Structures are given as structure tokens and as C-alpha cells.
Amino acid sequence: MEYTNVMEEPRIEKVVVNIGAGKSGEKLVNAETLLERLTTRKPVRTISRSRVPAWGLKKGDPIGCKVTLRGGVAEDFIKKCFITVDNEIKARNFDDEGNLSFGIREYIDFPKMKYDPDIGIFGMDVTMTLQRPGYRIKKRRIRKKKVPLSKRITREESIEFIKKKFKVDVVKE
Numbered sequence: 001m002e003y004t005n006v007m008e009e010p011r012i013e014k015v016v017v018n019i020g021a022g023k024s025g026e027k028l029v030n031a032e033t034l035l036e037r038l039t040t041r042k043p044v045r046t047i048s049r050s051r052v053p054a055w056g057l058k059k060g061d062p063i064g065c066k067v068t069l070r071g072g073v074a075e076d077f078i079k080k081c082f083i084t085v086d087n088e089i090k091a092r093n094f095d096d097e098g099n100l101s102f103g104i105r106e107y108i109d110f111p112k113m114k115y116d117p118d119i120g121i122f123g124m125d126v127t128m129t130l131q132r133p134g135y136r137i138k139k140r141r142i143r144k145k146k147v148p149l150s151k152r153i154t155r156e157e158s159i160e161f162i163k164k165k166f167k168v169d170v171v172k173e
Helices: 026-039 071-084 155-166
Strands: 011-020 044-047 062-069 088-090 100-104 124-131 169-171
Touching: 011 026, 011 071, 026 062, 026 071, 062 071, 071 100, 071 124, 071 155, 088 100, 155 169
Parallel strands: 088 169
Antiparallel strands: 011 062, 011 124, 044 062, 100 124
16 A cells, blocks of 8 residues: 555554463463563563363463563564464454454474473464554543544555565465
């Protein structure tokens, strides 16, 4: 898409990488070390919101970890993620707001990553949020406003952005 104004061009706001370990303990610690190796950032633990007795889960238990990446680090990491999925993303992975979410089955699919028996095998979810400059009006403290529909990123726009910037094929199922 051709943009006449620089403020109309989409950009990557953040990339969130999440590993759901399912329970706390050694498995969660291994997931945290893996995320730290992949992203060179310290992960934050995610906790359960509800109680599920069938899974042995209590409200407030740590069950996973996540890392939020921004700027150039996010862009470099997302390039590696696209390599792991063979530069092919399904169109259903995009939502109506223009965000992209997909999963990576095993961390050994990343370039230059080898299997570590101490860690085991983990998959992860990758979520990329796109926005235009000017979305600050939604998050600022004083005089918050809604972002007008004409200024939001559509699904088609985000698909074109990903195709052009990262040279990724978007497959229509």
C-alpha cells in the first residue's frame, strides 16, 4: 500500500513471546531459561486467573512465562520466528485489529538452536502488535480518546505490511 503521509505507515509496537509450562517447578524454570536464551531478556511469570481442580491448579499459581520485545530487538526476533515457520503464515492468524499471532512447535526450529536435554522440548506463542504513530491518545493519562476507525489498522493492511517488510507468504487456507 502506498502512504502519502509518514504517520499513516504501520509499525511494530511490540512482540510478546509466551511459553505455557502448565505448572510451576522445574518445568517453569526450564521455560524461563529457554526464553532468556532466545530473547536475551528476563522473562516475567504468568499466573493462573482461576482454579481448575482437574488440572491441580489454584488461583494465583505461576503457570508460564512471557517476554515483551520492542524496537529493533522485536524486529530481529520476529525475523527468526518467520524463518522457523518457513516464511509462511496463514491468513487466519491475523485478527481484525491487524495483530498477528502464531505458534512455534519446538524451539529447536530456530536457527543455531540445538536440543538441550536439561531443558526438554517447549513450544511457544508469538504475538505481534501493529500500530500507527499516534496511538498514544489511547494510552495517555490526560484526555484519553478512542482511536478513530479510519486510523486503525485493518486486517488487509497488516497482511500487506508483513508481506512487504518481511517477505512472508500469507496463505489463504
